Amino acid sequence: MYDIAIIGAGPAGLSAAINCKIRNKNVVIFGGAIESTDLLKASHMDNYLGFPDSTGIVLQEKFLQHVAKFSIEIKKEKILAIYDYGDQFQLTTKEGEYISRGLIIATGIPKTKTVEGERELLGKGVGYCATCDGPLYKGKIVAIVADTEEGEEECEFLSELCSKVYYIPKYKQEIEFKSDNIEILYEKVERVIGEKKVEALKLETRTLELDGVFFLKKNVPPSQLITDLRIENKFIGVDRNMATNIAGIFAAGDCTGKPFQVAKAVGEGTVAGLSCVSYIDKLKKSN
Amino acid sequence: MYDIAIIGAGPAGLSAAINCKIRNKNVVIFGGAIESTDLLKASHMDNYLGFPDSTGIVLQEKFLQHVAKFSIEIKKEKILAIYDYGDQFQLTTKEGEYISRGLIIATGIPKTKTVEGERELLGKGVGYCATCDGPLYKGKIVAIVADTEEGEEECEFLSELCSKVYYIPKYKQEIEFKSDNIEILYEKVERVIGEKKVEALKLETRTLELDGVFFLKKNVPPSQLITDLRIENKFIGVDRNMATNIAGIFAAGDCTGKPFQVAKAVGEGTVAGLSCVSYIDKLKKSN
Structure with a gap:
């Protein structure tokens, strides 16, 4: 200590x-x-x-x-x-x-930068470390918003625990995952929705209903x-x-x-x- | 400037x-x-x-x-x-x-250190520079509370303007003034009295009715x-x-x-x- x-x-x-x-x-x-x-x-x-x-x-x-x-x-x-x-x-x-x-x-x-709702729902479904908080989402639906390809490893990890993982890369690259419960979306994230906890993630053209969102940032x-x-x-x-x-x-x-x-x-x-x-x-x- | x-x-x-x-x-x-x-x-x-x-x-x-x-x-x-x-x-x-x-x-x-009332009545009868503010007290009664003998010169100056000057030295020394409207008092100053402006100075054994008090301090x-x-x-x-x-x-x-x-x-x-x-x-x- x-x-x-x-x-x-x-x-x-x-x-x-x-x-x-x-x-x-x-x-x-x-x-x-x-x-x-x-x-x-x-x-x-x-x-x-x-x-x-x-x-x-x-x-x-x-x-x-x-x-x-x-x-x-x-x-x-x-x-x-x-x-x-x-x-x-x-x-x-x-x-x-x-x-x-x-x-x-x-x-x-x-x-x-943060998106609307990100800070307000931190610890209530929003997190920055999938490895740390992943176990809380066993059997649930989550999204990963990744700044770099380092997010891919965390995505594979979460896909073993969660029923469904949306992967939203903010970098341009061909991405392939082994697990079939991962869905890759190339979309801009607009805001995190939820009152007391995360309920959905609003993207440009659609809204994902889910339980958690991880923003994996460079810093x-x-x-x-x-x-x-x-x-x-x-x-x-x-x-x-x-x-x-x-x-x-x-x-x-x-x-x-x-x-x-x-x-x-x-x-x-x-x-x-x-x-x-x-x-x-x-x-x-x-x- | x-x-x-x-x-x-x-x-x-x-x-x-x-x-x-x-x-x-x-x-x-x-x-x-x-x-x-x-x-x-x-x-x-x-x-x-x-x-x-x-x-x-x-x-x-x-x-x-x-x-x-x-x-x-x-x-x-x-x-x-x-x-x-x-x-x-x-x-x-x-x-x-x-x-x-x-x-x-x-x-x-x-x-x-300040005495009670000193700060409250600053600029309303309390001053720290007799040479600067003396002319405001022409024909009036003032007191000088002096930390050092430098106060004696300012006292002589004020005695030419004011009707009466009380000189209260906080240093031990025989003091003599030429002017006969100066009264030396070896007493502890307790507080400055007045609502909107200085009305009196409370000493240990007596209270002086007056219009202004100058505290001449080392710093x-x-x-x-x-x-x-x-x-x-x-x-x-x-x-x-x-x-x-x-x-x-x-x-x-x-x-x-x-x-x-x-x-x-x-x-x-x-x-x-x-x-x-x-x-x-x-x-x-x-x-």
Whole structure:
């Protein structure tokens, strides 16, 4: 078990990590996309105090060295699901499952689009990880909306459990499945329909009655993985302590809104880190 | 006229300054107490991302070099009064008067105590600069509560204008005045009395009926200089853009609350700077 899991290895996540580690917390960073952070694209940076005339690459290197000095673990794994168990969180990746007491989201500018009803019905029939949630749909009808061919493997897996699987690829390619309860549809997804749980999926020319929909995306922002996380104007809603509306979850950096600046991310990372430390300490005292 | 005046030359003020300057704003920093910022006392600092194993002195030096590179002016003058004229502010120091369109307060941890009624009646009989506001009290009765002997000069000045001046020193010393309308009282000040304006000053053993009270302190936090600035739990109230409740005034760093960390100050300085730039740009467009 970790005290604190940090999702995102950009300036905000790294700044949070060193502050948590200095306060003797057991920290892990999930940073599947360090190589592609926006910071690296900055060819000239002059406004991070203390580092005039710098570049994104130079800063990133200095930041990673700072974190390395504290021997903080960075796992290059993509988070597929997050479960909130009240006083701890479970994070699922393709490689494994991890438990932490507190969570800091520092995943940068949110880039993934959602369709109508997707967010509202998350956890109520909408999911992002077929392997994780598939067993819930035994004998039922589901759809998979796949950004890449990685979805095909998950589709085969679901077809063994479910009575029927609709496969809706968003990539152009000839696809063949062995199972005969899979139907491939090349259509645009318009919205997820349902009140308390998913009832149907509206496509361009037809509507599928079903029990579950999996959106398999290249990147799912963790904000999307957590049911009930408050989003304000596309960004994670936080207070001045970088606390979200969910106890134990904090956020920092570009994912909380503009301005998209390294100094803001580093500052918010520090605040989120210290707030999370304080949350963990209270939690331990009360147990 | 300056576009932006920044009060405070610690990490928050300096970070704000470089961001405003990069956006081509005409900036001035008032930093009377650079020599005594809390940063300098830090013997070991490990949590400002990119600068492991540092000290307060080393960081401060790097920060000042960064600001010097942009040729940003730092005036070592103490702000005595601030007047809000709607779309511009007047700042008064012993040395002169300055006008700016926007204002960023970055003055660090608030350290000055106030007595009951002092803040409520600021600008309604309570003042911090006898030289500035003295002429308003011609022929009237005022009191001076002085932290240091510097108050004696202001007392002599007021005694020439006012019918009566009570001088209440908070330092131990034999004091002599030439004017016979000055009365020295060695008493503790308990509170300022008045509804819409100052009516009396309550001391330990007596109550003085009067028209004005000047508190001459070693340091007056600018937050105290601005009538109507919203204070929350002793700190300046700000939103996520570091805007205060007064249009054109932003705040950053320790003066906005905990945690008292360099990274938070630098991050907030960046946000306050960019928010103030945006405010100025809108102001110029609408004129």
